[in-house]
Amino acid sequence: MKAEELRLQRCTNCRTWIWGPQWICARCHTFNPAWESVDPIGVVYAWSRSYHPFIREYAHRTPYVTALVELPHAGGRRVLGLMPDAASHHIAIGDAVQGRFELDEGAVWPLLRWYPFDDRT
Numbered sequence: 162m163k164a165e166e167l168r169l170q171r172c173t174n175c176r177t178w179i180w181g182p183q184w185i186c187a188r189c190h191t192f193n194p195a196w197e198s199v200d201p202i203g204v205v206y207a208w209s210r211s212y213h214p215f216i217r218e219y220a221h222r223t224p225y226v227t228a229l230v231e232l233p234h235a236g237g238r239r240v241l242g243l244m245p246d247a248a249s250h251h252i253a254i255g256d257a258v259q260g261r262f263e264l265d266e267g268a269v270w271p272l273l274r275w276y277p278f279d280d281r282t
């Protein structure tokens with residue numbers, strides 16, 4: 162995240178994308194998968210709008226939307242993230258999204274947040 166790159170593991174032997182992080186490839190059992198950069202572009206696989214501040218630091222963000230985003234450039238692996246603009250906008254499964262690395266005030270490293278895909282950027 163500090164390098165503002167989305168990196169997922171990928172097996173050095175069979176090239177399978179792996180997420181969450183593992184010591185071994187579940188497909189071919191090769192140890193120590195490599196970390197590869199992936200374009201932070203994806204599709205909303207599922208989402209949820211939260212009205213309760215489960216995390217104290219996000220209390221000021223309620224209601225907020227958490228999205229499970231499928232990454233077509235990483236074998237369809239799925240990662241979670243907030244969609245800051247989605248609280249007041251329509252969101253649907255299948256929507257194209259793009260990630261941005263954002264550093265919250267007082268935070269040590271940035272987090273990946275998801276926004277509606279804009280091909281002008």
Ligand SMILES: [Zn+2]
Pocket residue numbers: 172173174175176177186187188189190191
């Ligand atoms: Zn493998």
